Structure formats: structure tokens, C-alpha cells
Amino acid sequence: MTISREDIEKVAVLARIRVDEEQVSALEKDLGNILDLVDQLSAADTDSVEPMAHPLNAVQRLRPDVVTETNQREAFQAIAPATENGLYLVPRVIE
């Protein structure tokens, strides 16, 4: 299993990570090795195995529909870079 430069560039865009030109070659090798390692799993016959949803053999606990949280906006907005009128401000998003 190999990974192409285009794959790396695409993944970088999706993950919003800037990858310099010289880093791509190194990542090509590193990620290729990881994929080769993982690829060995495909040698196992999994035809009759249900895909695992979680490593713990347990079932999710559910919560009753009761309000337990209080308004802590001030505390959360104290660590935000920019706020106004109770809103978090972010660089302009244009659809």
C-alpha cells in the first residue's frame, strides 16, 4: 500500500493542516509505512466478523431528559479570542 502526494495534499486540506513541499516526501514515507503495517490486518479472514463499533464489550448508558447544565457563558467566553453581544466571533465565513 502506498500513498500518493495528491492523497497527502488532500488529507492535509481536509484536516486544515499546512504541509510544506519538503514535508510531503517525508510524510509519503512515514504514512506509507503506517499503512503497510495496518495493511497486514487484511490477511485475516473477517468474512463472518461483524465490524467492531467499540473496543469495550459494554453498552452505552443513557441519561434522563433533565436539564442539569446552567448558564456559564461568562466563564466560557472569558477564554474566547473574540466575543460580542454574547456571540463568539470568528473570521468571516462565506458560503
Add this chain to the structure above:
Amino acid sequence: MQWDIVIGLEIHVQLATRTKIFSGSSTAYGAEPNTQANAVDLAMPGTLPVPNEQAFRYAVMFGLAVNAEIERRSVFERKNYFYPDLPKGYQTTQLERPIVGPGYVDIDLANGETRRVRIHHAHLEEDAGKSLHEDFHGMTGIDLNRAGTPLIEVVTEPDMSNAAEAVACARKLHGIVTSLGICDGDMSQGSMRFDVNISLKPKGSEILGTRTETKNLNSFRFMEQAIAHEVERQMDILEDGGTIVQETRLYNGDRDQSRSMRTKEEANDYRYFPCPDLLPVEIDDAFIDEARNSLPELPDARKARFMEQYGLNDYDAGLLASDAKLATFFETTAERGKDAKLASNWVQGEFSARLNAEEKSVADSPISGAQLGDLVVRIADNTISSAGAKKVFEALWSGENDNVDAIIDARGLKQVSDSGELEKMVEEVLASMPDQVAQYQQESDPKKRKKMLGGFMGPLMKASKGQGNPKLFNEILVKKLGG
């Protein structure tokens, strides 16, 4: 060229739980921005989601109402994408094992036929926050109160072939979720959001064309317009030899225009994987049975009951039963008014027309079912004419007065139905119009005679200051004029 239109729907239904799907934050609408967005909703490090049992109960109720299989073991996945109103960088949703499996709804078509629309599945997921694009010094404002609100996304098979069928299906699902009480159904506030997938193929062809998805349809009217608009757009492209690009389009109902929002190619790479923060959720038969036992009356059953109990016809019963709030309003009106047919006419006529004209929902109506019922009583017992009733309705609607009888008195709308009094007026008017009386009596064509009767009504209404009962006037006239 002749084309087949293929339409499928994706519907986001906001569940009417008190708290969010993965946290104990309130979901109440209209709170100050970000006052209901807490550590879990904001994706603070170290927090863990705990699913809301009520969201599962509601999803199961929906599944049962659309004749679907309920998945006993459902799994949450992460759908990864970046957007500022999604603090975690992924939406927690269900992909491989949704809670509601294949089902169906039957919709009534205008020609009286029934069409079955299959439900592919429905899954639980969380809503995102809201981006406010007004100018905050060149920045975008984010309100995360909605982030984490539970949704079910209902996905239909592409079983609809025109706008009317798609709207009928949408209305049906709206009626089901509001009847179940799992959603308030308020489309203008985004409680129910419809996306329409549309493609065209040459008539009779087995191969589906490329589809587009149209979003942002916050009323049934816009939905119908948007479908017509998109079908025409695709038809123009195809007939000019072009190809359809798979994309998401935003529809602007006020301008009847749509524009491309994004092409799917890149945005579609969501890199789903099972959410490691959540274990699989298992639901047992007892949970499902309890949900089944709590199912209220659904639109189909209600329609049958309206026909039986109130003697309404198929069309009227279907329309009134389709929406839970409208149905309740009608029943209040009918029981108070004691005349179901008249109640049905007023609820579907004047009342619905006013709601539509003012883009209000039944819940926002300034008048109650009981008030309309009181009005129906006064129409049925001939206290007021239908013209007078419209005036009373206006006064109720504008809030001038909330009591039907008080309005009738204040406005002098009471009809004179005392036959002695009316008879005297008829005699006086006839005496003052000897030529017309003679003409009438010489006329043998019943149609012309009927028309000539109308000529006496104007002076009679004038003589009675508009308060004479028109029906009684008519009867007396016929009698006095001799048949």
C-alpha cells in the same frame, strides 16, 4: 424530449426534548446567545457525551409510526468537517446502524389515489449551531445554543415524481411528527427542515440521472416552487445537451432563484468512523413496547375517525386530520359549535386563509377554537348572516373584542329573523315596486324569475338596515309573489 422526474426527500426533524442529545443543556428556543451552550456542547477537552434517553424514545416512536424496523443496537459515527458552528470538528451521527430501518408512509394524491413512499432509514444526530453573517467588523458571529439539539434525519427513497407528491409526503411526515408530539413542526423556526433531491431521466429509462440537492426550504409553498424551479433548470441544461453537476443548491423563495452552495466532490469526504466516545446503544423489547403503547392517534386513524364521528367527507377529513394542531383546533370548534360541517368549512376556509396570508401557524392564531365555535353557533342558529359572520371573525382576529355575542351586539349584526317583522318589510317594498312585481308575475322561466328575486333583495336589505335574514326574506318573497 419527455422526462421522468425523480424526487427523494431528506428531512431534519428537531426533537422536542428538554435537553440536548449528548448533554444536560436546555434546548428551549429563543434564549440569549450561547447561554445554553456548555462544556460538552462546546467540545471542551475532557468532556464526554452521554446520550439522552428521550431522544431514543422519540426516534423509536417515529420508526413505529412509519411502519419501520427498529434497530436494537445502534452505533454513532463521527462525520468530520470543519465549520465554525460545529465546535467538535465533527457531527456525531449514525451511518451504518441507524436506529430506524426501512419503513413507509402512504400519501393521498389529488386524484384520490394513494401512493406509497418508502423510508430508507432515519437516524439520530446532533444539530449544529448558528452562524450570523451580519457584519461584526468583518467577522461572523456564532451562537451555539442549537449545537447538540437532537435531530432525526429521515431519508426517503426516490419514490416521488412531481412537486405535488413531494409536498404531500412532506405534509404527511409533518403531520406524523407533530401528532406524535416529538417535534413542534414549526418550519419557520427550523424545527423541521426539508432537503429535496431531484434528478431527471428520459421517460421510461431505468438509469437515474445525476441529482442535485436543494436546501433551505422553510415552507411547503417554497418547497413546491423550488422543485418546479429546479426541474426546469435541469431540463433546460439537458435539452441544450449539457450535463448536470452533482451539487447542493440553496433556494431563495422570495426571489424564486437558486444558486450553487458547494459541489459535493470535496465536501463529501467526511471520513466517517465509529465514535470512540460512545458505546453502542442497545434497545430492548420492553423499551420498544413502551414506546408503542405511548403512540397517540396518528393522522390516518384521525382521518377515519373524523369521517365517522363528524360525518366529514374524505377530502375535508384528510386535510383537517393531517396536522395535529389544526385537528385539535377543528375539534374544539366543532364541539363548541355543534355543527361539524360548518366548523370544517370555517376552519379550512376563513381561518386557514388568514393563517396563510399572515404566515402564521395554528399555535400563533389570535383566535381560539372555542371562539370560532361560538361564531359557528351564531351562524347555525341564524343569529347572523355569513356576511355578518365574516365581520365578527375580523373583529375576533384583530383583537377588538374576544366575545362573539358582544361583537354581534356592539356592531348591530344580529339578523332580524322575526317573520312578522320581515313580512311587513316585504309587503312595503313590494308595494313600492309594482312594475317589478308585475314583470315577475308574468315571467315563466324559473331561472329568470330567480334572478328577478335578487332585484328585491337590495331594497329589502336597505329597509332592514342590513339586518334582515336573507334566507327568510327569500322565502317570504317567493310566498308573497306567488310561487
